[in-house]
Amino acid sequence: xxxxxxxxxxxxxxxxxxxxxxxxxxxxxxxxxxxxxxxxxxxxxxxxxxxxxxxxxxxxxxxxxxxxxxxxxxxxxxxxxxxxxxxxxxxxxxxxxxxxxxxxxxxxxxxxxxxxxxxxxxxxxxxxxxxxxxxxxxxxxxxxxxxxxxxxxxxxxxxxxxxxxxxxxxxxxxxxxxxxxxxxxxxxxxxxxxxxxxxxxxxxxxxxxxxxxxxxxxxxxxxxxxxxxxxxxxxxxxxxxxxxxxxxxxxxxxxxxxxxxxxxxxxxxxxxxxxxxxxxxxxxxxxxxxxxxxxxxxxxxxxxxxxxxxxxxxxxxxxxxxxxxxxxxxxxxxxxxxxxxxxxxxxxxxxxxxxxx
Amino acid sequence: xxxxxxxxxxxxxxxxxxxxxxxxxxxxxxxxxxxxxxxxxxxxxxxxxxxxxxxxxxxxxxxxxxxxxxxxxxxxxxxxxxxxxxxxxxxxxxxxxxxxxxxxxxxxxxxxxxxxxxxxxxxxxxxxxxxxxxxxxxxxxxxxxxxxxxxxxxxxxxxxxxxxxxxxxxxxxxxxxxxxxxxxxxxxxxxxxxxxxxxxxxxxxxxxxxxxxxxxxxxxxxxxxxxxxxxxxxxxxxxxxxxxxxxxxxxxxxxxxxxxxxxxxxxxxxxxxxxxxxxxxxxxxxxxxxxxxxxxxxxxxxxxxxxxxxxxxxxxxxxxxxxxxxxxxxxxxxxxxxxxxxxxxxxxxxxxxxxxxxxxxxxxxxxxxxxxxxxxxxxxxxxxxxxxxxxxxxxxxxxxxxxxxxxxxxxxxxxxxxxxxxxxxxxxxxxxxxxxxxxxxxxxxxxxxxxxxxxxxxxxxxxxxxxxxxxxxxxxxxxxxxxxxxxxxxxxxxxxxxxxxxxxxxxxxxxxxxxxxxxx
Numbered sequence: 001x002x003x004x005x006x007x008x009x010x011x012x013x014x015x016x017x018x019x020x021x022x023x024x025x026x027x028x029x030x031x032x033x034x035x036x037x038x039x040x041x042x043x044x045x046x047x048x049x050x051x052x053x054x055x056x057x058x059x060x061x062x063x064x065x066x067x068x069x070x071x072x073x074x075x076x077x078x079x080x081x082x083x084x085x086x087x088x089x090x091x092x093x094x095x096x097x098x099x100x101x102x103x104x105x106x107x108x109x110x111x112x113x114x115x116x117x118x119x120x121x122x123x124x125x126x127x128x129x130x131x132x133x134x135x136x137x138x139x140x141x142x143x144x145x146x147x148x149x150x151x152x153x154x155x156x157x158x159x160x161x162x163x164x165x166x167x168x169x170x171x172x173x174x175x176x177x178x179x180x181x182x183x184x185x186x187x188x189x190x191x192x193x194x195x196x197x198x199x200x201x202x203x204x205x206x207x208x209x210x211x212x213x214x215x216x217x218x219x220x221x222x223x224x225x226x227x228x229x230x231x232x233x234x235x236x237x238x239x240x241x242x243x244x245x246x247x248x249x250x251x252x253x254x255x256x257x258x259x260x261x262x263x264x265x266x267x268x269x270x271x272x273x274x275x276x277x278x279x280x281x282x283x284x285x286x287x288x289x290x291x292x293x294x295x296x297x298x299x300x301x302x303x304x305x306x307x308x309x310x311x312x313x314x315x316x317x318x319x320x321x322x323x324x325x326x327x328x329x330x331x332x333x334x335x336x337x338x339x340x341x342x343x344x345x346x347x348x349x350x351x352x353x354x355x356x357x
Numbered sequence: 358x359x360x361x362x363x364x365x366x367x368x369x370x371x372x373x374x375x376x377x378x379x380x381x382x383x384x385x386x387x388x389x390x391x392x393x394x395x396x397x398x399x400x401x402x403x404x405x406x407x408x409x410x411x412x413x414x415x416x417x418x419x420x421x422x423x424x425x426x427x428x429x430x431x432x433x434x435x436x437x438x439x440x441x442x443x444x445x446x447x448x449x450x451x452x453x454x455x456x457x458x459x460x461x462x463x464x465x466x467x468x469x470x471x472x473x474x475x476x477x478x479x480x481x482x483x484x485x486x487x488x489x490x491x492x493x494x495x496x497x498x499x500x501x502x503x504x505x506x507x508x509x510x511x512x513x514x515x516x517x518x519x520x521x522x523x524x525x526x527x528x529x530x531x532x533x534x535x536x537x538x539x540x541x542x543x544x545x546x547x548x549x550x551x552x553x554x555x556x557x558x559x560x561x562x563x564x565x566x567x568x569x570x571x572x573x574x575x576x577x578x579x580x581x582x583x584x585x586x587x588x589x590x591x592x593x594x595x596x597x598x599x600x601x602x603x604x605x606x607x608x609x610x611x612x613x614x615x616x617x618x619x620x621x622x623x624x625x626x627x628x629x630x631x632x633x634x635x636x637x638x639x640x641x642x643x644x645x646x647x648x649x650x651x652x653x654x655x656x657x658x659x660x661x662x663x664x665x666x667x668x669x670x671x672x673x674x675x676x677x678x679x680x681x682x683x684x685x686x687x688x689x690x691x692x693x694x695x696x697x698x699x700x701x702x703x704x705x706x707x708x709x710x711x712x713x714x715x716x717x718x719x720x721x722x723x724x725x726x727x728x729x730x731x732x733x734x735x736x737x738x739x740x741x742x743x744x745x746x747x748x749x750x751x752x753x754x755x756x757x758x759x760x761x762x763x764x765x766x767x768x769x770x771x772x773x774x775x776x777x778x779x780x781x782x783x784x785x786x787x788x789x790x791x792x793x794x795x796x797x798x799x800x801x802x803x804x805x806x807x808x809x810x811x812x813x814x815x816x817x818x819x820x821x822x823x824x825x826x827x828x829x830x831x832x833x834x835x836x837x838x839x840x841x842x843x844x845x846x847x848x849x850x851x852x853x854x855x856x857x858x859x860x861x862x863x864x865x866x867x868x869x870x871x872x873x874x875x876x877x
Contacts, residue, residue, distance in 0.1 A: 167850035186845040
């Protein structure tokens with residue numbers, strides 16, 4: 001089972017038939033809408049946001065059909081549910097990839113490319129300069145990366161020592177991972193004497209599918225980011241210094257950020273609708289997004305305490321995240337908007353927070 | 358200081374190559390110069406050397422981001438830090454930083470598009486500009502094969518900067534294109550330096566097939582037996598991939614595809630691998646090549662024909678820049694001309710689209726451009742339409758539709774431009790099929806006299822392709838060592854010395870040290 005099939009199985013398990021195929025596709029190909037973001041949050045799948053960027057519907061459906069044909073997934077009307085056999089496969093898949101949850105699409109999606117360029121350029125420069133070779137083409141053409149590397153690159157007499165420490169840091173982190181991850185990662189880097197490989201080339205050398213090689217590489221980036229900026233950052237000071245060059249970025253969509261600014265300046269929802277000349281439903285989407293990512297936002301003006309309690313009770317009794325069923329059990333006076341606000345607040349918190357770029 | 362001394366001090370060359378000195382001397386006399394020099398003969402020295410004589414900055418307009426970056430990289434590597442590239446891909450902060458210290462740069466590379474930015478022009482006006490260079494100047498001519506509308510504004514830009522002398526550079530331009538360049542850049546009394554398109558060290562061969570499969574087999578056969586490194590040109594991305602895959606299956610492993618559909622990072626890796634001789638063959642579209650300075654390319658095979666002789670000459674000109682014997686092979690199968698023919702249709706808006714746009718009341722250039730994007734119109738078609746509408750004053754009269762006569766003019770323009778481009782394809786096909794000396798014909802097309810024919814001239818003159826095969830067809834039997842990531846990691850961070858170098862008793866195992874020792 002390849003990475004895409006395995007992770008799709010995981011999505012089917014988590015969504016448990018409560019969202020359509022489009023819901024899954026938009027999550028994994030990284031369509032940043034309020035709906036996808038709040039779904040990811042609600043079903044604890046935010047970490048798979050944009051795990052396959054740019055994946056098209058056709059290819060996606062092929063994989064789904066493949067899973068159905070293999071009886072790993074059952075199709076009930078237009079909904080898909082993981083089968084017992086699928087569960088077994090999934091357990092095996094996850095066991096072979098012990099650190100898969102270090103992938104964090106929501107948090108690192110925007111950071112992974114800048115981080116990858118930074119590593120590529122910094123490491124290549126270190127690899128050449130520790131051998132006193134200075135005549136090489138930089139690994140990227142990105143002026144921002146050039147600027148960042150220049151700012152933190154060690155002085156001549158420190159280079160060998162920094163290379164030694166960075167080697168230790170990488171060695172410690174990569175040793176914990178299954179070999180194919182570490183292998184793809186080192187092959188993709190350019191060093192003195194060898195230019196880095198493309199995904200296709202790395203896949204060919206290692207006998208992997210191209211998409212798996214690409215995923216492995218991106219996974220290592222996320223894994224490194226996690227350890228370089230998390231609680232263990234002191235153990236990896238050089239990596240931490242690299243990550244600190246990247247900029248902190250907001251997980252809210254740009255449009256939701258504007259709405260949030262207006263809210264903070266004291267504008268009401270009605271005023272915002274007329275100021276921004278947007279549909280009510282769009283602004284509602286923004287508020288749901290904001291309720292997830294801004295702990296200082298109060299949902300009370302939109303949902304009374306009593307309504308809040310009714311929604312939570314219904315949610316607990318029905319044991320579903322399907323908005324329609326919750327809504328049906330509650331009656332006309334409770335809108336979808338209110339339900340989404342309450343559920344947004346009730347979802348997991350650990351996956352959110354600011355993302356970096 | 359003498360020019361030759363400056364040349365050796367700054368660039369490490371002992372002698373000027375053909376034309377360089379003449380162009381530079383004219384520039385030093387503040388003349389406008391149009392120079393046509395074959396690719397790979399050191400056009401950039403013509404303005405880089407004066408950069409060390411003039412007191413002000415030198416602005417270099419360059420059409421391709423990658424080309425610009427290559428040159429900036431090359432200059433920086435040779436120790437010239439006062440070099441910068443200004444383009445619209447820079448983020449705002451970076452741009453601001455650069456613009457604030459413009460006068461500290463000796464060489465300022467710009468894209469033609471960024472010169473349309475008023476803020477940039479105003480900043481440039483504040484500094485002293487000694488020379489205005491237009492690279493790939495044929496892009497200014499609509500008869501040129503790479504017409505770019507933003508080039509048309511360069512003349513007004515140059516005059517805004519106080520009319521510094523202008524150097525227009527191109528590798529291939531027919532006389533009519535050359536006239537066009539002078540006129541559009543308002544280079545009055547300009548001095549012309551035209552050097553040969555002909556590259557005597559490249560043998561030109563053409564092979565014709567009636568069956569596509571035969572041509573494919575021949576391409577794969579040639580690429581795997583000719584002495585490399587080499588380039589295989591195809592006209593589509595999928596064919597570039599295809600050819601690379603075929604070659605891999607034939608056991609040629611050091612091959613990769615390169616085209617515009619790939620991620621930037623991946624393209625850069627492939628390019629570097631090729632430059633570092635880690636790859637033998639690149640299968641690519643015409644996205645590959647501009648600005649690539651690899652001296653030892655031994656062959657260029659065209660699996661598909663380009664759309665004009667100008668492109669062809671430029672593409673094969675990438676071979677043999679070290680002056681050694683090299684080979685260009687054009688593989689043609691009847692019907693191949695349909696592909697470039699199709700591209701022409703996509704390069705221009707359809708008549709219906711023009712009529713539709715013309716019937717809409719004008720509402721700003723940006724929203725117009727955004728609308729065209731929604732039509733899924735090809736980029737060059739969009740650029741063309743925006744430019745034509747602008748020229749007809751459409752955006753100046755908000756709320757008005759495009760007048761009838763303007764509409765007719767635009768449609769007429771499209772027709773004549775398409776016809777012109779078709780003629781270029783016909784010329785290419787004629788060159789392929791004709792019974793004549795291929796070299797002589799190229800000289801004729803570019804209005805040159807062929808002084809002498811090299812021994813290995815062309816397929817009509819019976820050039821011997823066998824001479825270009827690998828000497829002993831020792832196909833590199835590549836037994837890839839299994840990957841050991843721990844060892845790789847050591848190599849990356851220069852950590853291998855502890856357990857290996859000590860055994861050797863010195864640090865000479867490091868090739869870098871070796872090299873230094875030799876030079877000392």
